[in-house]
Amino acid sequence: MTSIRNGRETFCGFLGALPMMISVEELTDLIVATDPASGARLPVRLDTVIAQLTAGGQDRAARLARRLPVRDGVLVAEEIDALQIRVHCELQRLGEELQLPRRVAEWLLRWRAARPGEPLRVVDVGCGLGHVVRWLAAYDALGPGVDLVGVDLNRALVGRAAELAAAEGLDCRFIAGDALAPGVAGDDGMTTVVISSGLLHHLTASALPEFFAAQRRLRVAAFAHWDIDPGPWTTAGAWIFHRARMREPVSRHDGVLSARRAHPASVLLAAARAGAPDYRPACTDGPRWWPRLSEVLRPVTGTAP
Amino acid sequence: MTAGWWVPVTLVVLAALDGAFAGFRSSCGRTGLIRHRREDVRAHLRGLATAALLLGPVAVLVLADVLVHPPHWDDYLVAGRAMLLLYLPFGATVLAALVAYVVLGWRRRFLATALILGPFTFARPFVAVAGLVLAARAGAGYPVLAAAAAAVLAALAVEPVLDRWRVAAAARRQPPALPTGTASPR
Numbered sequence: 001m002t003s004i005r006n007g008r009e010t011f012c013g014f015l016g017a018l019p020m021m022i023s024v025e026e027l028t029d030l031i032v033a034t035d036p037a038s039g040a041r042l043p044v045r046l047d048t049v050i051a052q053l054t055a056g057g058q059d060r061a062a063r064l065a066r067r068l069p070v071r072d073g074v075l076v077a078e079e080i081d082a083l084q085i086r087v088h089c090e091l092q093r094l095g096e097e098l099q100l101p102r103r104v105a106e107w108l109l110r111w112r113a114a115r116p117g118e119p120l121r122v123v124d125v126g127c128g129l130g131h132v133v134r135w136l137a138a139y140d141a142l143g144p145g146v147d148l149v150g151v152d153l154n155r156a157l158v159g160r161a162a163e164l165a166a167a168e169g170l171d172c173r174f175i176a177g178d179a180l181a182p183g184v185a186g187d188d189g190m191t192t193v194v195i196s197s198g199l200l201h202h203l204t205a206s207a208l209p210e211f212f213a214a215q216r217r218l219r220v221a222a223f224a225h226w227d228i229d230p231g232p233w234t235t236a237g238a239w240i241f242h243r244a245r246m247r248e249p250v251s252r253h254d255g256v257l258s259a260r261r262a263h264p265a266s267v268l269l270a271a272a273r274a275g276a277p278d279y280r281p282a283c284t285d286g287p288r289w290w291p292r293l294s295e296v297l298r299p300v301t302g303t304a305p
Numbered sequence: 306m307t308a309g310w311w312v313p314v315t316l317v318v319l320a321a322l323d324g325a326f327a328g329f330r331s332s333c334g335r336t337g338l339i340r341h342r343r344e345d346v347r348a349h350l351r352g353l354a355t356a357a358l359l360l361g362p363v364a365v366l367v368l369a370d371v372l373v374h375p376p377h378w379d380d381y382l383v384a385g386r387a388m389l390l391l392y393l394p395f396g397a398t399v400l401a402a403l404v405a406y407v408v409l410g411w412r413r414r415f416l417a418t419a420l421i422l423g424p425f426t427f428a429r430p431f432v433a434v435a436g437l438v439l440a441a442r443a444g445a446g447y448p449v450l451a452a453a454a455a456a457v458l459a460a461l462a463v464e465p466v467l468d469r470w471r472v473a474a475a476a477r478r479q480p481p482a483l484p485t486g487t488a489s490p491r
Contacts, residue, residue, distance in 0.1 A: 085337070093334030097423070099415045129337050138339040164337050237419065244426040245334070247468060293419045294412055 025052060026254040026261075027061055028087060029202060031068065031080050034153050039177055041155070043074045064249050081156035083250065085129070088157060090251045091198070092131040094241065098297055100197055100226065101135035107224055107299060108142055108193065121147040121192045125179040125225075126199040128152055130161035130172070137170040148172035149186070151179035180214035189219035190304070197297070200227040200268065201261040208268065212275030212302070223279070224301040228262035233291035235259045268300040278305045309378075312385035319396050320360055320456070321353055323429075324463050326399075328352015330426065331467035355467055359459040367452050380449045387443035388436035388453065395432050399425055433457045 030049045033042040046068065053062040069079040095101070112120060120142070124133045127150030135141070137148050150172065152158045158176040165172055177184045179194070186192060194215050203211055215223050228234055238259035242252045263271075265285040272281035279302035286292035332348030371378050402421035406414050440453050 089337045090334040092337055097415070097418045099411045102411045131337075131339075134339050160337065164339075168339055170339070237423075240427045241423045244423055245330075247334075293416055296419070 025056055025058060025061070026202070026257050027053075027064060027250050028084060028254050031065070031075055032084065032154060036178070039153070039155070041077055043077075044080075045073055046070045046075055047073060049075070061253055064253055067249075083248070084154065084156060085160050087248050087251045087254070088129045090246050090248060091255075092129055094245060094255075095131050095197070097241075097245070100297060101132050101141070103226065103297060103299075104132050104195060104197065104224070105136060105139075105141040107301070108136075108195075111193065111222060111224075111303075112142065119145055119147075119191045121149060121186050121188070123179055123185040123192055123194050123220075124148075124150045125194055125196040126152055126202070127161065127174065127196075128154075128157050129164065130158075130174055132195070132197055133172045133174075134161070134165050134168070134170050137165070137172040138168060147186070150174045151177060151185050153178065180211070180218065182218065190221055192218070192220045194218075194220050194223045195225065197226040198228070198258065200225050200263055200300070201258050205263060205267050205271065208263070208271030209275035212272045212279075214275075215302075216276040216279065220304065222301065222303045223276075224299045225268075226297045226299045227268075228259050229285050229292060229295055229298050230259065230262040230264055231285075231288050231291075233289075234262070234296060237291075237296065265298075265300070272300055272302050276302055279303060280305075309382040309386075312382050312389065315389060315393065316385055316456075317364075319392055320356060320460055322396065322400075323460055324356020324360075325349040325353045327460075327463040328355060328467055331464050331471065335471065351467065352463055355463050356460065359462055359466070360456060363452060363455045363459055366455075370448070370452070377449070380446050381452070383443050384440035384445035384449045384453050387439040387445070391432060391436045391439055395425070430461055433461055 027049075030052060031044055033044050034040070035042055046065065049065050050062050053059075053065060068083075069076040108122065112118075122133070122136065122142070124130065127133055130150035130152075133148045133150040136146075142148075148171070150158070150161055151174070152161075153176070155176040158174045162174040165174065175185060179185050200208070200211075212223070228238070235256065238256050242255040246252045246255060265283040268283045269281055272279065272283075281300060281302045283300035284298065286295060326349070328348045328351045329345060331352065332344060336344065338344075367381060371381065398421060402417045402425075405417040406422070409417065434457065437450070437453055437457055441450055445453065
């Protein structure tokens with residue numbers, strides 16, 4: 001459910017029984033800017049970030065932003081890259097606890113069981129440090145003949161992902177760019193399954209149909225995107241886990257906001273049907289007020305006709 | 306004075322386990338590597354050593370106090386028993402969850418994390434302070450309470466101390482062990 005406030009899109013979320021308007025901005029989304037055409041890093045002015053956060057009523061986030069390293073009013077790119085890598089390392093730890101790679105592997109193995117022997121490329125969109133791709137490679141979870149590719153717009157994260165894969169001798173690769181642009185992650189859509197984890201809540205509800213439409217244009221064999229099943233229990237759990245596990249204040253802030261911004265299954269299904277009408281979409285949420293501990297992360301999936 | 310030795314022994318065992326786990330938590334989510342079992346073992350040992358370093362002086366002071374003033378032994382026992390009323394079930398629950406984590410399949414392993422290990426890490430400082438409150442309510446005197454408070458503070462300081470040590474160590478490494486580089490070619 002979305003609405004417009006202060007000229008920007010906001011989400012209607014719930015914390016307990018109280019409806020709240022949630023601004024879409026996570027700090028990690030605001031402090032890095034990339035030129036979509038060239039992929040080059042763009043300078044980000046701190047006062048612009050703070051103005052955006054303050055206008056959205058995110059005073060705590062604005063306070064955190066004021067502590068970020070600045071040179072001549074511009075966020076220091078190297079320091080921001082280092083921060084992003086630290087945040088994603090912490091996220092990886094949380095992903096381990098949530099058993100995220102195993103959830104992905106379980107779905108991919110089930111999907112592949114119906115197509116034995118066929119070549120397969122798994123493309124992780126918005127892979128960050130490539131935790132899922134590197135885990136699949138490290139444990140050879142999908143068997144032989146699988147091309148594992150991680151793609152992210154953030155060159156620093158992709159660069160570190162490639163270094164980590166090399167350090168552990170893993171058979172996977174990483175690309176900086178738009179994974180859903182033609183030719184970036186490969187040309188043969190029919191052998192490609194596009195996955196992501198924790199990406200969908202970074203997109204507004206109005207941007208979701210185009211996200212699925214881009215995968216349809218690539219004629220991918222299937223997509224499966226894991227994200228948080230929203231609800232009051234998830235939000236409370238996210239708060240507790242981020243207080244207990246995360247060290248970076250930015251991680252704590254963005255982690256809880258992620259849970260509050262996550263899209264319900266109805267929104268994801270509607271977007272998948274609008275963007276990829278001939279794919280068979282699936283996504284389920286449980287009862288809102290009953291905790292579904294084992295399904296904190298659940299996928300929206302679609303299979304080519 | 307020999308009666309009740311199980312109280313300090315149990316407290317020391319719990320403090321050692323807590324220190325080891327604090328070391329592990331401090332190490333988690335640092336490197337981004339997939340295989341980190343060896344580093345996990347090192348982190349537990351580092352936590353244990355740090356706990357010994359921070360809690361050692363408190364233990365020496367308590368021992369010295371008991372040797373100089375033998376009647377204080379009973380005061381320490383009263384405080385220790387009161388604290389264990391809370392710490393023992395808390396620690397036993399965490400250990401049971403860890404056993405479940407190791408033994409069970411990954412779906413149930415996740416439940417051990419979601420229901421016990423995560424929330425109990427969050428609750429740990431509050432439980433530590435609540436143990437002090439129980440000791441005070443049990444009638445422990447001010448010197449004993451001061452020693453108990455110092456021990457609790459030392460135990461809670463293990464993780465922040467290790468965090469700071471890691472930050473300082475990372476700052477000393479020039480260039481970093483795994484520098485940020487360019488993406489692999491298409």
